[in-house]
Amino acid sequence: MDDLKEELKRQLIEQLNLEEITPADIDDDTLLFSDKGLGLDSIDALELIVLLEKYHGIQVTKPEEGKEVFRSVNSMAEYILKRKG
Amino acid sequence: MKFITAYAHLKENICAVNGEMICRRDKDSGDSWFKQIYKQQEFVYPKFHKMDVLSQAGFLTSKLIKRANPQFAEKYKDDEIAMLFANQSGSAETDQKFVHAYRNGAPSPSLFVYTLPNIVMGEIAILNKWYGESLFAVLPEFDPEFYINHCHILLSAGSEAVLCSWLEIAGNQIDVFTFLIEKEGENRSEFTADNLSKIAFAGNLHKTEINANY
Amino acid sequence: MTYIGAELMISPLGKTTEENRTAMTANRSGISLIADAGFDHQNLFLSKMTDLDGPGKFTRLIIQAVEAIRNEMDDAVLLSERTIFVISSTKGDPEQINDPFNAPVSAVQQKFNLANRPLVISSACISGIVAINTAHHLIHAKLYDHAVVIGCDVLSDFVVYGFQSLFAIGDTPCKPFDAARNGISIGEGCGAVVISASENIFKNAPLQLLAGTTANDANHISGPSRTGEGLFRSVKKTMEKNGIAADELDFISAHGTATVFNDEMESIAFDRLGMSTIPLNSLKGYFGHTLGAAGIIETAASMQMIRNGILFKSLGFQEQGTSKALNIVSGNTVANPETILKTASGFGGGNASLILRSL
Structure with missing residues (x-):
């Protein structure tokens, strides 16, 4: 689980071009879409759907599903494990 | 009368503001050329890294023009600065x-x-909270008359200043020339086709010179 | 005064203005289910000209448009040095991805031996309205006397896959402003209008074109403003510039793409403008979203509404689906609209508007 989270942080940075951020800057429970967290926007959310398919083979067909899933690295990791479970 | 009150060139290897070189490309750097300028100028706008090359070029040159003319943004209302790009x-x-x-x-x-x-x-409207007029045209080449005609139209219909840009980026070829047109401009070049050509071309001379030095 | 006439629509609904008007009068849609159109080979609802195939379709459509409108005006205007062509397109020729505009524009200029190089406007989905406004300004400034304004965009994998990646394509034919709307139907087509300082170059009496404006949202490059700020500002400026009050507008031809956020944004802007009781439609239910052609095709259709005394039903709308109520035309209505506001909004935060008026 921890490996998956670290992997996700690296993938987030790469997929979203978060060049001024390192994995160490992202906590497992950092809110991805809050301005107090990473401050991602609606296009980033769609790019995270691409990330899930590209790196984890998981298809999200409705962007609304992403809302809960993409809350934090924790919630993303849980979702991936559940879908792969 | 209208004046060219500030301008910036961004070429393959150099970046210049009002004709003065401010940054030269470091070929050994691991960073992209535009990122080198961003870092060297100490801009802070994380969204920059998500932009494509056109938006990065527009961001950099418009920021540099604002920096060279610090009072300009405050002079006008939020819908009085138009953008005319091609x-x-x-x-x-x-x-x-x-x-x-x-x-x-x-x-x-x-x-x-x-x-x-x-x-x-x-992107530039978001950065500056500008709500003004904007127009993007595709032309076969840089054409001073295009900017003269459309600035005339914009400045006689409510806009007080026009941020203009020619920004052509194809692979390794970079030809970006951004300039600001205002109704007043002490000691600045009058906005004529001749002056605009001269200033635009000065950037090309610069480029040739720099390339020759490599 | 600036005149606008010789309007033309080429779409899946027909190759002439008359065919398009007949289809709209019958509330027929150009949108159909196209097999294997999506990135994962999905069937998608698109407004596709199924007989438009083969290479160079972008250029061919524009040439077809020029040939049609030259019959609607004084022949000398086409070749006059005082005439400028303005071409509105978001993507140009999708087959020439390195340089999508210059070859088609040169081809059109050479084919008709035009005196001036056509001007290409590419400002996303507001391009058509911006092109008409630009033509108006060029004539008003006496730089030219006439302008032929053509909007054209053709379907391509590029555009379809792109909108799919944004989850912006609806799973039914688009339903602008409806409660059940869930995305756009992309379309292709070509529209044209002729704008002139002179009333007598037109075969059929023209209408009046009032100067329009643009305004940016300064909010997000792909998401509509939550407050409708740019659309509000553009319409307000256009109205003030022409000294027209909201109660003088008989109709609004809105943008209405049928995405959840766009239509909601428009309802907020029109509410803020005190325009929520003015009859309004979106024509996307007939043509789909034809991107750079949309503003011109929809202006042409609005001109047909003035000429024929009819308000076309906002196809696809059944039930109010925006937080602010709008007076959406739910069936063809016999009326005599004299003054119509046309608006558009698009990526890059752009918003544009113009006003058409009967003489």
């Missing part, structure tokens, strides 16, 4: 990246949103 190949550079992405994987939403040439004006 180039030769639209968003072709990013279009090709998008095609590459969907042929080799999946269509990328963050690339797709930059596959329109006018997005750079949107």
Whole structure:
């Protein structure tokens, strides 16, 4: 689980071009879409759907599903494990 | 009367403001050329890294023009600064990246949103909270008359200043010339086709010179 | 005064203005289910000209448009040095991805031996309205006397896959402003209008074109403003510039793409403008979203509404689906609209508007 989270942080940075951020800057429970967290926007959310398919083979067909899933690295990791479970 | 009150050139290897070189490309750097300028000028705008090359070029040159003319943004209301941009190949550079992405994987939403040439004006509007007029045209080449005619139209219809840009980026070729037109400008060049050509061309001379030195 | 006439629509609904008007009068849609159109070979609802195939379709459509409108005006205007062609397109020729505009524009200029190089406007989905406004300004400034304004965009994998990646394509034919709307139907087509300082170059009496404006949202490059700020500002400026009050407008031809956020944004802007009781439609239910052609095709259709005394039903709309109520035309209505506001909004935060008026 921890490996998956670290992997996700690296993938987030790469997929979203978060060049001024390192994995160490992202906590497992950092809110991805809050301005107090990473401050991602609606296009980033769609790019995270691409990330899930590209790196984890998981298809999200409705962007609304992403809302809960993409809350934090924790919630993303849980979702991936559940879908792969 | 109208005046060219500030301008910036961004070429393959140099970046200059009002004719003065402020940054020269470090070929050994691991950073992209535009990122080198961003870092060297100590700009802080994390969104910069998500932008395509056209938007990055527009961001950098408009920021540099503002820095050279610090009072300019405060002089006008939020809808009095118009944008008049043009180039030769639209968003072709990013279009090709998008095609590459969907042929080799999946269509990328963050690339797709930059596959329109006018997005750079949107980015500059967001950055500055400008709500003014904007126009993006595709021309066969840089044409001073185009800017003269459309600035005349904009400045006689409510706009007080026009941020103009020619921004053509194709692969390694970079030809970006951004300039500001205002109704008043002490000791600045009058906005005529001749003066505009001269200033635009000065950037090219600069380029040749720099290239010769390599 | 600036005149606008010789309007033309080429779409899946027909190759002439008359064919398009007949289809709209019958509330027929150009949108159909196209097999294997999506990135994962999905069937998608698109407004596709199924007989438009083969290479160079972008250029061919524009040439077809020029040939049609030259019959609607004084022949000398086409070749006059005082005439400028303005071409509105978001993507140009999708087959020439390195340089999508210059070859088609040169081809059109050479084919008709035009005196001036056509001007290409590419400002996303507001391009058509911006092109008409630009033509108006060029004539008003006496730089030219006449302008032929052509909007054209053709379907391509590029555009379809792109909108799919944004989850912006609806799973039914688009339903602008409806409660059940869930995305756009992309379309292709070509529209044209002729704008002139002179009333007598037109075969059929023209209408009046009032100067329009643009305004940016300064909010997000792909998401509509939550407050409708740019659309509000553009319409307000256009109205003030022409000294027209909201109660003088008989109709609004809105943008209405049928995405959840766009239509909501428009409802907020029109509410803020005090325009929520003015009859309004979106024509996307007939033509789909034809991107750079949309503003011109929809202006042409609005001109047909004035000429024929009819308000076309907002196809696809059944039930109010925006937080602010709008007076959406739910069936063809016999009326005599004299003054119509046309708006558009698009990526890059752009918003544009113009006003058409009967003489």
